[in-house]
Amino acid sequence: MAVTIKDVARLAEVSISTVSRVINDSKPVSPEARRRVLAAIDELGYQPNEVARSLVTKKSNIVGIIVDDIGSSYVAQIIRGVEEVGRMYNYDILLLSSYSDKEAEIRFVQLLMQKQVAGILIVSEILNPEVLAHLNMSKIPFVYLNKYYNVLESPTVKINNLDASEKVMKYLIDEGHRKIAYVTQEKDIDLTIEKHKILGYSTFMNQIGEKKNIFEVDGHGINDGYALGERILDKLIKEEITAIFCCEDEIAIGLINYLYDNNIKVPDDISVIGYGDISQASVYRPKLTTIKEPYYDIGAVAIRRILKVLKGEKLEDQAIELPVQLMVRDSSSGPKK
Amino acid sequence: MAVTIKDVARLAEVSISTVSRVINDSKPVSPEARRRVLAAIDELGYQPNEVARSLVTKKSNIVGIIVDDIGSSYVAQIIRGVEEVGRMYNYDILLLSSYSDKEAEIRFVQLLMQKQVAGILIVSEILNPEVLAHLNMSKIPFVYLNKYYNVLESPTVKINNLDASEKVMKYLIDEGHRKIAYVTQEKDIDLTIEKHKILGYSTFMNQIGEKKNIFEVDGHGINDGYALGERILDKLIKEEITAIFCCEDEIAIGLINYLYDNNIKVPDDISVIGYGDISQASVYRPKLTTIKEPYYDIGAVAIRRILKVLKGEKLEDQAIELPVQLMVRDSSSGPKK
DNA sequence: ATGAAAGCGCTAACAT
DNA sequence: ATGTTAGCGCTTTCAT
Numbered sequence: 020m021a022v023t024i025k026d027v028a029r030l031a032e033v034s035i036s037t038v039s040r041v042i043n044d045s046k047p048v049s050p051e052a053r054r055r056v057l058a059a060i061d062e063l064g065y066q067p068n069e070v071a072r073s074l075v076t077k078k079s080n081i082v083g084i085i086v087d088d089i090g091s092s093y094v095a096q097i098i099r100g101v102e103e104v105g106r107m108y109n110y111d112i113l114l115l116s117s118y119s120d121k122e123a124e125i126r127f128v129q130l131l132m133q134k135q136v137a138g139i140l141i142v143s144e145i146l147n148p149e150v151l152a153h154l155n156m157s158k159i160p161f162v163y164l165n166k167y168y169n170v171l172e173s174p175t176v177k178i179n180n181l182d183a184s185e186k187v188m189k190y191l192i193d194e195g196h197r198k199i200a201y202v203t204q205e206k207d208i209d210l211t212i213e214k215h216k217i218l219g220y221s222t223f224m225n226q227i228g229e230k231k232n233i234f235e236v237d238g239h240g241i242n243d244g245y246a247l248g249e250r251i252l253d254k255l256i257k258e259e260i261t262a263i264f265c266c267e268d269e270i271a272i273g274l275i276n277y278l279y280d281n282n283i284k285v286p287d288d289i290s291v292i293g294y295g296d297i298s299q300a301s302v303y304r305p306k307l308t309t310i311k312e313p314y315y316d317i318g319a320v321a322i323r324r325i326l327k328v329l330k331g332e333k334l335e336d337q338a339i340e341l342p343v344q345l346m347v348r349d350s351s352s353g354p355k356k
Numbered sequence: 357m358a359v360t361i362k363d364v365a366r367l368a369e370v371s372i373s374t375v376s377r378v379i380n381d382s383k384p385v386s387p388e389a390r391r392r393v394l395a396a397i398d399e400l401g402y403q404p405n406e407v408a409r410s411l412v413t414k415k416s417n418i419v420g421i422i423v424d425d426i427g428s429s430y431v432a433q434i435i436r437g438v439e440e441v442g443r444m445y446n447y448d449i450l451l452l453s454s455y456s457d458k459e460a461e462i463r464f465v466q467l468l469m470q471k472q473v474a475g476i477l478i479v480s481e482i483l484n485p486e487v488l489a490h491l492n493m494s495k496i497p498f499v500y501l502n503k504y505y506n507v508l509e510s511p512t513v514k515i516n517n518l519d520a521s522e523k524v525m526k527y528l529i530d531e532g533h534r535k536i537a538y539v540t541q542e543k544d545i546d547l548t549i550e551k552h553k554i555l556g557y558s559t560f561m562n563q564i565g566e567k568k569n570i571f572e573v574d575g576h577g578i579n580d581g582y583a584l585g586e587r588i589l590d591k592l593i594k595e596e597i598t599a600i601f602c603c604e605d606e607i608a609i610g611l612i613n614y615l616y617d618n619n620i621k622v623p624d625d626i627s628v629i630g631y632g633d634i635s636q637a638s639v640y641r642p643k644l645t646t647i648k649e650p651y652y653d654i655g656a657v658a659i660r661r662i663l664k665v666l667k668g669e670k671l672e673d674q675a676i677e678l679p680v681q682l683m684v685r686d687s688s689s690g691p692k693k
Numbered sequence: 694a695t696g697a698a699a700g701c702g703c704t705a706a707c708a709t
Numbered sequence: 710a711t712g713t714t715a716g717c718g719c720t721t722t723c724a725t
Contacts (some may be wrong), residue, residue: 023718034696039720049694069470070416073407075701081450087441094636095432096721102426111467113418116439132358132450133406172718228692241639272639279641298429299636302578302609304616353561360702373710376704383705386710408702412717697724706714 022063022278029057042067059179073135083113083131084324085124089118092298093166093314094142101140108326110137117143124150132157138325140164140318143325147209160328162321167204167211172337176314176320179340180212183310187264187292192227194353196262196290200232200255202247202274204239213266218293220264232258236270244273252281261289261354266308268293268300275305275350290351298299305349313341359400368396379404410472418451419662420468421477422461425536430477430503430651437655438477445663446533447474454480460588461487469494475662477501483547497665499658504541504548509674513657516677517549520647522558523682524601524629529564531690533599533627536561537592539584539611540603550603553631557601569595573607581610589618598626598691605630605637605646612642612687627688642686648676 028035033052039044041056048056061064073079082105086094102112115138119122124147131139139154139161146168154161154173165172170177191199202281203213217233224231232254236247247270255263265271271293275285285291286304293300293309300307320339328334365372370389377383377391385393388560396402410416419442423431439449450473454460468476476498477493483505491498491510500510507514528536538557540550554570566635569591573584592600602608608630612622612650622628622642630637630646637644657676665671 025718035719036696036698036721037694040695043711043720047694052694064465066470068411068472068718070407070410070472071701073701074405074411074703075720077701079407087434089432090429092427092429092432092438095426095429098451099425099427099453102451106453111471112451114435114439114449116436116443129403133403134448135405135407214397276641302636302640304613304641349717358702362702373705373712373714374710377711380704384710389711408717409704410717411719412704414717482699540706584708695725697722698710699720699722701719701721703717706713706715709711 021068022065023068024065026063027056027059027154030063031055047162054139060190062079077135078137079112079135080110081134081136082110082138082140083115083127083134083136084140084142085115085117085120085127085131087117087144089114089116093312095293096141096314097164097321099316100315100320101322102318104322104326105317110115110322110326119143119145121145121147125153127147128153128157132159135197138162138322139319139328140321140325142166145313160325162324164317164321168207169210169212169214170338174334174337176317176324176339176341178212178312178317179342180215181219183294183312184216184264185223186343187310188219188223189266190345190347191262191292191351192223194290194351196354197227197229198232198258199229199262199264200258201264201266202236202258202270204233205235205237216266230258232260236266238268239269241269241273243278244270244275245277246273248274248277252277255289262292262351264292265288266294266295266347268295268297268307271307271309271350272299272303275303275307285350286352287355291355292351296346301348307346308348308351309346311344313343313348316341358405358668359402360405361402363400364393364402367400368375370523371408373571387404387490389486405426405593408449414555415474417471418450418471418473419447419475419477419659420452420464420471420473421479422454422464423469423479424454424456424481426451426453429634430649431483433523433651434479434501434658435552437555437652437657438659441656441659441663447659447663456480456481456482458484458486462490465490465494469496474666475499475659477658477662478603479503483544497662501654505544506547506549506551507675511661511671511674513654513676513678515549515649515654516679517552518556518659520631520680521553521601522560523680524647525556525560527682527684528599528601528627528688529560531627532559532628533691534564534566535585535595535597536566536599537571537597538601539571539601539607539610540576542572547571553603566621567595569597569666576604576606578606578610578613581607581612583610585611585614585618589614592626600626601631603630605632605634608646608687610642610645611641612640622687622693623689627691629688632683633683637683638685644683645685645688646683648683650680653678 026140142164293307296311452464479501633648
């Protein structure tokens with residue numbers, strides 16, 4: 020049997036209330052009593068039972084985080100940010116993986132409510148309005164993060180994607196490119212962040228008065244990027260494209276693989292730019308020029324928002340936008356023609 | 357205020373014990389009462405308070421997992437295994453990152469004890485006997501995982517590393533290589549798993565009667581592999597090495613980079629084999645021949661062990677060994693001389 | 694400043 | 710089969 024507050028009280032010859040006051044610093048306690056309590060705690064190696072505490076305070080110091088898949092590296096980065104900041108304020112993390120299962124997301128939210136978590140963080144890759152409804156009902160502070168979709172009307176932290184595509188376009192044009200293509204994901208463009216990226220691309224293309232070339236890719240994998248290459252090669256040549264901005268690093272890498280296999284040199288013949296700065300990006304040869312999204316920061320900012328609400332502070336905006344960084348590496352250069 | 361067991365009892369016109377019996381299926385309840393309780397639960401949307409439950413049962417359905425760094429991909433894979441299996445048995449995961457801080461590991465163990473977790477899983481990259489001591493004191497079932505060091509006298513799940521190096525050596529020799537080098541980490545070889553890998557290497561080299569060439573590398577990064585290349589190039593040439601087996605993929609990739617930059621072709625001039633099958637391994641060009649360690653399985657087996665103990669079953673052995681897989685890809689071939 | 698006592702929501706022994 | 714009741718370990722009024 021573990022040592023409880025009673026044991027401490029008995030040994031210190033005070034009441035359990037006094038012990039409680041000492042460990043919580045909640046009310047004045049005489050120096051003498053405090054000394055005895057501390058001594059008793061030390062002697063017995065007493066550790067307050069967090070569960071009992073949570074029961075009465077109706078608050079745990081646990082933050083629940085429902086992620087899509089802990090295996091994705093960006094998710095791991097977010098968790099890292101959450102974990103590290105949470106730790107500074109003594110919050111622990113309860114981790115649940117939904118694997119894009121809507122039902123699971125909802126079940127998990129309920130589960131976290133049962134566990135009296137202090138806050139909830141969702142990292143989803145799907146659109147699930149139901150889960151938002153549950154969250155809003157719960158009265159638990161939460162932040163909803165989504166890499167692909169725009170989160171509206173809910174607390175979130177997101178990337179400034181317009182800024183991202185503008186940075187890329189400006190760089191490319193400054194390097195002398197004019198025939199620039201963009202590769203986007205195929206679906207729900209209105210709902211997704213692709214909207215903003217395409218806007219940035221289009222604006223610049225209009226500005227320099229060149230024809231827009233937007234290709235759609237199916238899937239998120241390197242294979243899909245490779246398959247894309249196969250599909251668009253002719254068009255690339257016909258349109259004399261000298262630079263391609265891809266919506267995801269994986270796609271860019273797959274595309275580079277395809278080009279390499281077809282004797283088209285990157286960046287000499289075509290510059291390829293990715294998006295995301297996944298770990299492979301800086302290893303791959305040629306090293307990928309890409310947009311680095313601050314996932315660690317997203318996690319850190321997200322948890323800070325929850326902590327803020329917990330402290331009773333009001334949030335100004337629902338959404339916080341974080342800037343990105345253009346990582347110029349070896350898969351891009353000026354056009355060599 | 358959330359709805360409690362009392363509200364359900366009142367609405368169903370039964371006692372709270374009956375409600376408890378229904379939700380826990382712990383004792384027979386008349387069909388009629390059960391029906392009313394279920395209806396009331398449904399109507400009120402009642403969800404049992406897990407915290408109160410844990411307080412009385414002294415058991416939570418939470419498994420604590422202390423990892424070195426959630427950012428490492430192998431750690432993420434382990435967590436994935438733990439999470440997925442845990443979920444099947446309704447266990448949740450409390451995640452703590454120690455970043456190789458000994459003090460933190462110990463603090464976290466105590467924290468988890470306070471939280472009444474059902475089990476503890478440690479994924480450490482350092483050697484920390486103190487934490488083992490705390491763990492043993494806690495009476496909480498645990499498994500200690502360590503990628504680099506041999507865990508003795510404690511429940512663990514590990515890789516059969518001798519098997520791993522034998523597989524590599526057998527493959528290389530079958531391909532016709534004889535001048536084979538091994539790259540190891542520099543320190544504590546007696547304590548680390550390197551011991552078994554080197555044993556496998558040495559055994560085979562003795563068998564074919566060739567001179568052993570073991571190089572030591574400092575650090576775990578790609579840069580370190582690159583630096584290694586610089587240091588050993590002359591020796592490689594002098595000894596006419598045709599294949600190098602590296603203790604880590606990162607080292608292998610760095611080494612390949614260096615060789616590539618110095619006009620030595622992989623695998624034509626030298627075959628390079630890694631260890632770990634990190635995500636880059638199958639993307640990198642040439643794709644890395646390497647040993648795939650089953651991290652997902654390690655996590656899954658580890659949590660199963662804990663669950664087993666929780667069910668009161670005895671463990672046969674302290675350690676479970678999992679087999680590895682040799683992934684033959686493009687960084688290796690027969691010697692081309 | 695301190696203690697007694699109520700009660701958080703639940704389970705489980707005991708009584709019926 | 711069902712209800713009553715005593716805690717689980719703690720915080721927090723309410724007295725003193």
